[in-house]
Amino acid sequence: MANNQLKRVDIIFSPYSVAPYEILRLTMHKEKSDVINELIESGLRGRGGAGFPTGLKWKYLAAEQDSEKYIICNADEGEPGTFKDRKLLVEVPRKVFSGMAIAAYVTGAKIGFLYLRREYRNLIPQLNKELDIFNESAKKFGLDFKISIFSGSGAYVCGEETALIESMEGKRGEPRNKPPFPIQNGYLGKPTLVNNVETFASTSMICRIGADKYKALGTDDQHGSKLFSISGDSPKEGVHELELGMKISDFVEEFGDGDTKAVQIGGVAGFCIPRKQFETSIIGEGNTTGGATMIFNSTRSMYNVLHNYLDFFAEESCGQCTPCRVGTQQLLKGIEAVKSGKKPASYLDDLIKLSKTMQITSKCGLGQSVTNSFASIIENFREEMIY
Amino acid sequence: MTTIKLKIDGHTIEVEKGTTILEAAKKINVKIPTLCHHEDLCVAGNCRVCVVEVKNRHRLEASCAVPAEEGMDILTNSAKVRNARKDIVSLLVSEHNTQCTTCYRNTNCELQDLAAEYNVDGNRFLSVLKPNLSIDKSSWSIEKDDSKCIRCQRCVRTCAELQHVNALTAANKGHEMKIATFMDLPFNEVVCTNCGQCVNRCPTGALTERRYFDQVWEAIGDPNKHVVMNTAPSVRVALGEMLGYEVGTRVTGKMVTAMRKMGVDSVLDTDFTADLTIIEEGNELLTRLKKVVKDGDKSIKLPMITSCSPGWVKFIEHMFPNHLGHLSTCKSPQQMFGALAKTYYAEKKGIDPKDIVSVAIMPCAAKKYEANRPEMNSSGYRDIDAGLTTREFGLMIKQAGLDFKNLEDTAFDSIMGESTGAGVIFGATGGVMEAALRTAYAVVTGRKVPFENLNITPVRGTDGIRAASIKIEGCLPEWNFLEGVELNVAVAHGLKNARVIMDEIAAGKSKYHFIEIMACPGGCIGGGGQPIPTNAEIRAKRTKAIYEEDMGKPIRMSHENPEITQIYEEFLGEPLGHKSHDLLHTHYQKRHRH
Ligand SMILES: Cc1cc2nc3c(=O)[nH]c(=O)nc-3n(C[C@H](O)[C@H](O)[C@H](O)COP(=O)(O)O)c2cc1C
Ligand code: SF4
Numbered sequence: 014m015a016n017n018q019l020k021r022v023d024i025i026f027s028p029y030s031v032a033p034y035e036i037l038r039l040t041m042h043k044e045k046s047d048v049i050n051e052l053i054e055s056g057l058r059g060r061g062g063a064g065f066p067t068g069l070k071w072k073y074l075a076a077e078q079d080s081e082k083y084i085i086c087n088a089d090e091g092e093p094g095t096f097k098d099r100k101l102l103v104e105v106p107r108k109v110f111s112g113m114a115i116a117a118y119v120t121g122a123k124i125g126f127l128y129l130r131r132e133y134r135n136l137i138p139q140l141n142k143e144l145d146i147f148n149e150s151a152k153k154f155g156l157d158f159k160i161s162i163f164s165g166s167g168a169y170v171c172g173e174e175t176a177l178i179e180s181m182e183g184k185r186g187e188p189r190n191k192p193p194f195p196i197q198n199g200y201l202g203k204p205t206l207v208n209n210v211e212t213f214a215s216t217s218m219i220c221r222i223g224a225d226k227y228k229a230l231g232t233d234d235q236h237g238s239k240l241f242s243i244s245g246d247s248p249k250e251g252v253h254e255l256e257l258g259m260k261i262s263d264f265v266e267e268f269g270d271g272d273t274k275a276v277q278i279g280g281v282a283g284f285c286i287p288r289k290q291f292e293t294s295i296i297g298e299g300n301t302t303g304g305a306t307m308i309f310n311s312t313r314s315m316y317n318v319l320h321n322y323l324d325f326f327a328e329e330s331c332g333q334c335t336p337c338r339v340g341t342q343q344l345l346k347g348i349e350a351v352k353s354g355k356k357p358a359s360y361l362d363d364l365i366k367l368s369k370t371m372q373i374t375s376k377c378g379l380g381q382s383v384t385n386s387f388a389s390i391i392e393n394f395r396e397e398m399i400y
Numbered sequence: 401m402t403t404i405k406l407k408i409d410g411h412t413i414e415v416e417k418g419t420t421i422l423e424a425a426k427k428i429n430v431k432i433p434t435l436c437h438h439e440d441l442c443v444a445g446n447c448r449v450c451v452v453e454v455k456n457r458h459r460l461e462a463s464c465a466v467p468a469e470e471g472m473d474i475l476t477n478s479a480k481v482r483n484a485r486k487d488i489v490s491l492l493v494s495e496h497n498t499q500c501t502t503c504y505r506n507t508n509c510e511l512q513d514l515a516a517e518y519n520v521d522g523n524r525f526l527s528v529l530k531p532n533l534s535i536d537k538s539s540w541s542i543e544k545d546d547s548k549c550i551r552c553q554r555c556v557r558t559c560a561e562l563q564h565v566n567a568l569t570a571a572n573k574g575h576e577m578k579i580a581t582f583m584d585l586p587f588n589e590v591v592c593t594n595c596g597q598c599v600n601r602c603p604t605g606a607l608t609e610r611r612y613f614d615q616v617w618e619a620i621g622d623p624n625k626h627v628v629m630n631t632a633p634s635v636r637v638a639l640g641e642m643l644g645y646e647v648g649t650r651v652t653g654k655m656v657t658a659m660r661k662m663g664v665d666s667v668l669d670t671d672f673t674a675d676l677t678i679i680e681e682g683n684e685l686l687t688r689l690k691k692v693v694k695d696g697d698k699s700i701k702l703p704m705i706t707s708c709s710p711g712w713v714k715f716i717e718h719m720f721p722n723h724l725g726h727l728s729t730c731k732s733p734q735q736m737f738g739a740l741a742k743t744y745y746a747e748k749k750g751i752d753p754k755d756i757v758s759v760a761i762m763p764c765a766a767k768k769y770e771a772n773r774p775e776m777n778s779s780g781y782r783d784i785d786a787g788l789t790t791r792e793f794g795l796m797i798k799q800a801g802l803d804f805k806n807l808e809d810t811a812f813d814s815i816m817g818e819s820t821g822a823g824v825i826f827g828a829t830g831g832v833m834e835a836a837l838r839t840a841y842a843v844v845t846g847r848k849v850p851f852e853n854l855n856i857t858p859v860r861g862t863d864g865i866r867a868a869s870i871k872i873e874g875c876l877p878e879w880n881f882l883e884g885v886e887l888n889v890a891v892a893h894g895l896k897n898a899r900v901i902m903d904e905i906a907a908g909k910s911k912y913h914f915i916e917i918m919a920c921p922g923g924c925i926g927g928g929g930q931p932i933p934t935n936a937e938i939r940a941k942r943t944k945a946i947y948e949e950d951m952g953k954p955i956r957m958s959h960e961n962p963e964i965t966q967i968y969e970e971f972l973g974e975p976l977g978h979k980s981h982d983l984l985h986t987h988y989q990k991r992h993r994h
């Protein structure tokens with residue numbers, strides 16, 4: 014069920030409470046299980062792309078019987094066109110650290126890391142200043158939890174949680190086999206929680222405003238609000254907080270330039286929605302919501318758009334697994350061959366089939382999601398691929 | 401033990417918790433194809449060929465990596481699975497140099513087998529093989545051809561997990577991802593022990609041993625050359641695998657006949673110099689013990705460690721360059737053989753050593769490097785002219801068109817063809833130790849080692865490190881100082897285990913007097929030059945065959961080998977004597993660690 018119209022929200026960038034880490038202090042007066050239940054109740058899903066219910070993840074970590082647990086904030090934000098996590102870390106880092114600390118309080122973790130995208134390392138001095146304030150507050154509140162910053166390796170795939178952990182362990186950033194999941198066997202083999210920057214910021218906001226208020230936003234399917242990094246042919250490029258459950262037509266009306274022919278939702282790993290589906294599609298339903306939202310107007314060649322995506326995938330695949338490493342190259346070469354006439358148009362169908370194989374056989378989300386943009390662009394803009 | 405029940409292709413099966421789907425399927429004889437999987441190594445799950453369908457799951461699961469779960473309903477051969485596998489194999493082929501006919505691994509290649517099994521259409525996808533890939537032939541032992549690499553990382557895991565050497569690594573990402581040597585240096589410049597375990601685990605022709613058999617054929621065909629071949633103990637229990645025999649079949653007699661039929665002038669046995677090694681090394685050990693126990697000489701290093709595995713020797717030279725004094729100064733049996741072939745043998749046979757071409761048939765890739773070490777020329781010539789692997793040798797037998805299975809059994813030529821059971825067991829981990837103990841105990845006490853049938857079982861087996869101690873009692877008068885001494889010995893195989901031993905030594909905490917170390921898991925029977933595949937089950941069968949060969953020998957202690965007695969009488973004089981020193985002993989070199 015869609016909202017009737019697009020609603021801007023202002024929760025996540027709202028001003029801090031008066032005393033530093035007041036939300037943390039107040040939350041630490043609550044029962045741990047109550048905090049977790051509130052999070053589950055809020056319906057918050059991870060904002061890093063996979064959309065796993067955050068409260069459940071925390072619950073699982075809390076249930077792990079290990080004295081050593083880790084909390085990792087995923088600030089790898091490696092996808093082209095996304096910059097929401099950066100904005101959060103610049104403007105409201107306290108909310109992010111609060112979220113991590115609350116997670117530590119309810120799960121018993123004592124050590125936290127902010128895995129910071131290499132390109133963001135200029136933020137470190139500023140973040141360290143905030144961490145000083147955090148450490149002082151945590152000490153005051155009697156919370157035994159330290160956060161330090163880990164500067165990332167620079168590869169997109171290191172944003173994948175298990176590759177991220179490998180890279181933190183000083184190994185090559187390759188995704189691991191799952192199971193085991195990081196919750197059972199993560200950093201240094203210990204139970205580990207990995208959440209996105211926005212996810213942590215949202216948890217602290219839920220603790221502040223309560224699950225009910227948060228849940229009142231959005232639809233039955235998707236609760237709350239979320240940040241959108243909007244780029245492409247839009248006069249309003251930038252980060253916007255919007256209530257979930259909006260129709261794409263509303264979105265395009267607000268953010269398009271009047272000539273929008275397609276919207277890519279969920280970044281390179283997401284789907285491309287053509288104009289004819291704007292009225293019937295709802296952001297976040299049947300498509301993913303992580304990553305960037307890109308708007309394309311009619312001057313864009315969708316062949317070029319797809320070519321860029323495939324170039325990106327063929328380069329950013331970690332290269333370990335066959336379907337993704339070779340499949341991405343095949344898709345890229347394949348559309349080139351169709352375009353140049355070396356392969357018939359029907360080859361596009363073979364390639365779509367291949368992308369489906371990649372979806373069901375690749376080891377991690379990268380290879381698994383290539384088919385989303387690939388198939389949706391080819392199916393909706395087939396002509397542009399051929400001529 | 402908790403067990404779980406699941407269904408595979410309709411069969412219900414109960415397995416221990418933690419069992420992977422692949423292992424569970426194996427239990428009911430359902431074969432799931434694999435490429436990156438190797439039972440000696442940790443799970444990688446990167447080739448994705450082993451995917452299976454789990455009902456009610458959209459995505460397929462990599463059966464090698466995913467543990468079986470209660471209630472799973474698995475299909476290993478559904479249309480969805482077959483199509484996916486075919487796509488994956490097709491992708492690997494599209495990235496591959498498919499000139500199979502000219503590939504050394506033609507007909508013994510896991511990718512080729514799968515491509516055939518799935519009837520892959522080579523034109524289905526465009527070729528994405530990188531152009532201009534050159535073959536690295538810089539090493540004496542190993543060739544690396546990236547155009548044949550499927551990035552399964554078996555080699556990387558082998559070098560890291562089994563050998564703790566890390567010469568190979570996955571480098572770059574995306575379409576540039578490849579297996580590289582450290583810093584992408586030529587193979588001969590990186591820290592590599594040449595053990596060839598990576599070669600043995602490569603599913604394709606990306607890593608192969610450097611081949612020398614063409615030179616050998618040339619020498620055989622040259623009427624002015626006198627070709628002497630010697631074969632290592634472990635070759636006779638593995639060669640059959642190349643020629644249609646069951647794993648673990650001993651083919652010693654036919655192997656000898658084959659060499660003769662190939663035109664080799666003299667067919668000799670490395671086991672002879674294995675026996676000789678025992679005499680020299682045993683005396684070296686007793687001398688060191690004497691200097692330490694009796695004379696209190698602090699400059700003498702104990703434990704003494706064996707030096708017949710050239711992969712191990714290069715390992716210690718790189719990794720523990722300050723502890724080379726622990727290595728026995730004895731050359732390996734191969735190099736003793738080479739030095740004697742062009743001196744003692746030449747003299748006895750009246751052949752000009754310059755005309756002798758000595759060829760060693762070895763289970764090993766490192767032997768090639770060893771043969772080429774600059775100092776290995778004590779005969780005045782290159783002591784060993786060519787070192788071939790069991791695989792190269794098997795290929796030569798095929799090239800010669802011999803009907804191997806129907807060859808008669810014949811015996812090695814003389815001199816340097818006679819050996820004992822002690823020489824034979826050099827081929828298995830623990831064998832050198834056992835052979836040395838059989839002789840040393842007899843020398844010191846005048847009696848046989850106190851083990852039934854001379855089988856010193858505590859040093860046998862497959863544990864990575866095995867320790868034993870033998871109390872020396874009833875010494876002959878000249879060995880009185882050893883009376884009551886508890887001789888502590890240890891055996892290690894696989895360089896990972898060698899490192900454990902060396903760390904102990906480096907920390908001054910080693911309690912041993914004598915240690916045997918072999919670079920390869922299982923010892924030479926699991927050598928890098930042995931037939932492919934090699935795995936735990938195959939190693940066990942080859943080992944069993946080695947001990948059978950030992951039991952079948954009339955003489956089972958090295959010092960009782962009549963040709964050994966003869967060589968000391970007629971040529972060497974005495975163990976550790978002047979001639980031995982010149983011909984049979986060597987020195988080592990400190991090398992860099994990176
Ligand atoms: C290729 C790839 C890249 C990813 N990059 C990021 C990233 O930059 N930031 C992020 O938070 N999650 C990223 N993820 C998702 C993470 O694996 C993980 O699901 C997430 O951090 C969990 O946090 P959440 O539950 O709060 O979303 C990526 C996943 C894949 C497959
Ligand atoms: S899907 Fe791609 S990025 Fe993920 S593990 Fe496989 S090769 Fe690496």
